[in-house]
Amino acid sequence: MMMKNTMKSLCKVNPGTVIEGKWHQNRYRIIKEIGFGANGVVYLAQTGTKDVALKMSDNSMSVTSEVNVLKAFAKVQGSTLGPSLVDVDDWEHRGGKVSFYVMEYIKGPDFLTFIQQKGKTWVTVLVLQLLNDLAVLHDKGWVFGDLKPENLIVMGPPPRIRCIDVGGTTLQGRAIKEFTEFYDRGYWGLGSRKAEPSYDLFAVAMIIINTEYPKRFNKNSGGISELKGYIKQSKLLLEFEDIIMSALQGKYQSAREMRLAIIDKMSTPSKPSVGSRQKSTSGTVRSNHTSKKRKVHSSHYRISGWIETILIVSIISFLYMIYIFGQVY
């Protein structure tokens, strides 16, 4: 068996072709090709008057694998990251059999194109949306794996980030199924390829870096110092340096933690922030100690609250001790 051109020829169909499923007899009219990858070809198709995306592959197991993930996504309530699944079937033609699945058609520019059109202001918004979705996905025991700008589509309006390729989505604790080198921490020598939330967060950090280097860059020596060099050269990246560096080094345990750090940064008026309206509340007296910033945020109620609590606790324990002494003697 070879991974050569056999797939291309079996999965190449002309616009206008009608695909009829062997098992469910649903019919789909092919409009045009919209994507092509290692595991198959994706077409825009119509069923009735509805637009759908139809992915074909001669490898029925890779179709099955992706369908499994989409089904798992459907169970993740509140997450709209991936496309919803419409149908799975086989199509018999030209004496061969092609497996396909049909999903919601997610229409819009990809992440980098959107940023190019609408401006860098949107980077933070989209990253916050993405982190929110990742948090839900991680909670359910999955890791997205192959996060990259090409796989991120911005629907709208209102702009909403969505993901179109779930081929890399892996159960936590297993080896990442699919990845792209530039966004892979293993490639940069900064971690394993085990599926854990911090793997996705590394990719998110690389996507942020990617917005300032749309053509990406090649690895020389790898390691954190090389990536730091690229951050230092960009004003936008420098502003988020501590957050990007923490994500690259796997210091965030969860997507929520990284999300809070970004929100926190946006509400700190010390530097001119990119695009966000600055809140002039409690942020002014915050220390520059970056690693503690998140904690400062979560313990919003200041030191006076702590003193109060400690005082109450010690008084109660004192009274209790007196009571105990009274019981004993």
Place this chain on the structure above:
Amino acid sequence: MNPGTLKQILLITDGCSNQGDDPVAMAALAKEQGISVNVIGVMEQDVIDENGMREIEEISMAGGGISQVVYAQALSQTVQMVTKKAMTQTLQGVVNKELQQILGGTKTVEDLPPEKRGEVMEVVDELGETVQLEVLILVDTSASMKHKLPTVKEALLDLSLSLNARSGDNRFSVFVFPGKKKDVEKLLDWTPQLESLTSIFPKLTTGGITPTGPAIREALSHFKKKRSLRSLLSRDDEEYYEESM
């Protein structure tokens, strides 16, 4: 279900063999012994000639494995992908055979309705994560490979990174051909880590002939050696022999 240990030979070359046994026959021999042979052809600016291309395809077909011809820059991505795909392919074969025993006849996963395939795929995924894997890597060190060797080293380190993220055990062994004195030379005996390649690889000398066939033959006997050694330790070691899929 226990598929035992998966055995693979990974051949990295940039052209046609020109000495000794027919590599296609040797690959077929490997397949008979339950060892699949995957081949990666490395191009740089130069294109591999038609004979080389054909041989690469024929070896992998006879060896029940996968072949891919790539530019040197894409080697890391390809090496780990081909190895993983070949694993999945073999495991699908195992699962298919199991299914045939249950369902009878020549039914395979593909004959099941799509809804049922999902569960089978989960089994394959699970096996791919936990199965023990042995990969014997054969690196062509003929003269034209000289400037590609640093890339090959990177790709092999990357492979061990990918596979060691699994929970199953891995064992790697590396041979080069031609060797300094012999047609084939052992560079690294069975080991779970490939890091030591970093120090060995730069010292490699290249040149001379391309004895691909003898290299595969040597690789086969190396699998055997390990097996007999292990039987001495009387570990129960289930072998999986892949029959024609």
